[in-house]
Amino acid sequence: MFTSNPRYILFIHLVINDMMQLLLSTLLHIISYALHRINVSLCLVLLIITIMTTLNTPLNLAGMAVECYIAICIPLRHRQICTIRRTYILIVLIWVASAASILPDLFILLATEPLQFFHSRHFCARDFVFRSNYSLKKRDASHIVCLALVWLVLLYAYFRILFAAKEATADFRKARNTILLHGFQLLLCMLIYVRPMFEQGLILILPNEFLAIRFACYVIVQILPRFVSPVVYGLRDQTFRRYFMLIRDTYTTAFVKNLIVVLVWITLSYINSTLVATFFRHQTFYEDPRYILFIHMVINDAIQLTVTITLFVLSYIFYKINVSFCCFFILVAVFTTRNTPVNLASMAIERYIAICEPLRHSQICTVRRTYIVIGWIWFICVAPDITDLFVTLATESLSFFHESVFCLRQNVFKDPILAYKRQAFDIIYFSCVFLILVFTYLRIMFAARALSTEKMSAQRARNTILLHGAQLAMCMLSYISPSVEVVLHLIFPGRILEIRYANYLIVYILPRFLSPIIYGVRDKKFRKHFKMYLLSNRLRFRAVDPRNK
Structure with missing residues (x-):
């Protein structure tokens, strides 16, 4: 029509x-x-x-x-x-x-x-x-x-x-x-x-x-x-x-939902681009494994946020899109979403070594090994989910990839075996990351309490660890969010759109707000260079004022 x-x-x-x-x-x-x-x-x-x-x-x-x-x-x-x-x-x-x-x-x-x-x-x-x-x-x-x-x-x-x-x-x-x-x-x-x-x-x-x-x-x-x-x-x-x-949603509801996610994307894109620019402008960060892992997480989160928000907006504009495009978007979104908890677990291990094994930190955590760890993070997160594509290529006809579907993972990778495989790997990832986090952060907490001579220092270390834990807990929700969504849909059968939107905000958006706060604003070294960058940026804007020409 x-x-x-x-x-x-x-x-x-x-x-x-x-x-x-x-x-x-x-x-x-x-x-x-x-x-x-x-x-x-x-x-x-x-x-x-x-x-x-x-x-x-x-x-x-x-x-x-x-x-x-x-x-x-x-x-x-x-x-x-x-x-x-x-x-x-x-x-x-x-x-x-x-x-x-x-x-x-x-x-x-x-x-x-x-x-x-x-x-x-x-x-x-x-x-x-x-x-x-x-x-x-x-x-x-x-x-x-x-x-x-x-x-x-x-x-x-x-x-x-x-x-x-x-x-x-x-x-x-x-x-x-x-x-x-x-x-x-x-x-x-x-x-x-x-x-x-x-x-x-x-x-x-x-x-x-x-x-x-x-x-x-x-x-x-x-x-x-x-x-x-x-x-x-x-x-x-x-x-x-x-x-x-x-x-789908009423026009007003759809407009408000899309407006919220687009404003969030604009805000986080500005924050993340500023953090990346600060990192690449200072040589001191290139040689510190912690900041290399941090900036990898920032870039990964920027890609993940851009892809997921693109999918979200496309679902309201076109509703159905080509299966081939959908496969690409879904796989990139899944890879980058899985990367974040594993990257945070790697950062937890690096902090554990820095605090509990300080004399061996420079030997264990080298720049070369840090890049190898980033390569392993991508391999660990890509390998289990890329098989979904191979199974779909083997089981679906060629015409399927020219069709249009509502772009959800279960609508593209439809084989029941893939759903069971996904649940199994989610349980494995959840268990491994959870055990690593509990072990490393408890050791860091006890070490910080033992080494701190002042009560305020111990309290600051504990608050930082709690913030890390909150972010990691939210990122790990990506492992159980499909099961939670199914359960909530059974309890509230007429609220599937609201459930999916709330799940999207909590699992995919909210953790990306905490990264700049925990690893950027609270870190003294990075905060110092970050403020210097913002100040110099403002001075450069003054320099392009036409009145100065």
């Missing part, structure tokens, strides 16, 4: 485009804080796609306004004018128009800058990469032209819709409110055309608030319009809402 309706085709193109734009603009925002400067070639790729998707939104909304105008004001000719083929041609033209706005800047850059510029590192913002005066003037001119054209299209289309709705229906208030919401979103999206001039004007008025102005403009122009699209075109559309509710 939706694939044969031009309005919904344009709507879903808008949603996919906004997802790409939000992902890339957020990535650039995080990179600007975590790494500050990146390779110009990589920056160009990210910037061009971000700019194109940003420019696409108001053009797409203008196209939707024209389609809505034809449907209400010329209903007898709507099917002849708004065909599926013409809708896809319009989408292609939207991308061509956006590309025509930014690609000339790339050609000017290639013609005017030396080759070494593309191998250098710069702050990744449009004004700092496309530095030609002609590019800046062309950008302002093209923005004014687009602003005028889109504004005229919207004013004409929506006023005609407003008058037609007033004459044709008694429910005038609802039509008027819908049009006002459309207009509000379109005004927000059209701010992209005036953002550079508006930002420069604010900097002249408030010269000491450069960072605050850039952040406020980023939120208002890049993020806020993306929150309005689902409300205007999803929640208020009766047909779309009815089909959406038949498939």
Whole structure:
């Protein structure tokens, strides 16, 4: 039904485009804080796609306004004018128009800058990469032209819709409110055309608030319009809402759930990228096995969080995805989820050796052996679960991998033997990791109490161990979460969606919040370098303030 309706085709193109734009603009925002400067070639790729998707939104909304105008004001000719083929041609033209706005800047850059510029590192913002005066003037001119054209299209289309709705229906208030919401979103999206001039004007008025102005403009122009699209075109559309509710959660519940997990991903991605940047900027961490294992866990958790949140969001957007893609996502998520408790157990052993066998620590825990341990962690976690793929390849027909399924492990790896194997290995992993943790942390606790001459030192050591234990206990829930989910489903048969969501937050999200606190903020050495990095980062932001040029 939706694939044969031009309005919904344009709507879903808008949603996919906004997802790409939000992902890339957020990535650039995080990179600007975590790494500050990146390779110009990589920056160009990210910037061009971000700019194109940003420019696409108001053009797409203008196209939707024209389609809505034809449907209400010329209903007898709507099917002849708004065909599926013409809708896809319009989408292609939207991308061509956006590309025509930014690609000339790339050609000017290639013609005017030396080759070494593309191998250098710069702050990744449009004004700092496309530095030609002609590019800046062309950008302002093209923005004014687009602003005028889109504004005229919207004013004409929506006023005609407003008058037609007033004459044709008694429910005038609802039509008027819908049009006002459309207009509000379109005004927000059209701010992209005036953002550079508006930002420069604010900097002249408030010269000491450069960072605050850039952040406020980023939120208002890049993020806020993306929150309005689902409300205007999803929640208020009766047909779309009815089909959406038949498939899964209510629209409001789905929106809130996805909003929570995406905000969590953005927050943790920023924290993790800052921790990784701090590690790689200081040679002292390269030679300490503890910090090598810690940064491996941070990178592993970042991959795990990205993959699981991608799966979570995809389950609401597409519901079913291709089996081959699902297999890849599931295996990466399973491998990285299993890695975390085993990595923490390895860190517990390293701490045990450092405190209980301090004289032999430098001999046992070498950098080379640490990397070997990381290799073994991956082997131990990959080997049992990769067999699920081999069994599925042997038992399922080739056509199965071209089908679409709701992406759950049990929907892809369906052989009953695999379920029993998974339970057996979960019990083995749970028992081994639990015994290692109990042994090492009790020995560390007793050693810390015996060696501490002050009561506060012993209390701090005990609190740190308790925090470690809490995180490890939550990570180990991944071994028993399938069984717990089944039991809760039997107790609360009508609450399977809520059970899965709570299980997802507790097992996959919450432990990732504790890692930076336990191993980053509480560690004096890492905290010192972390603060230095944040301070230097802030000073570098001051350095790119245009007032200093």
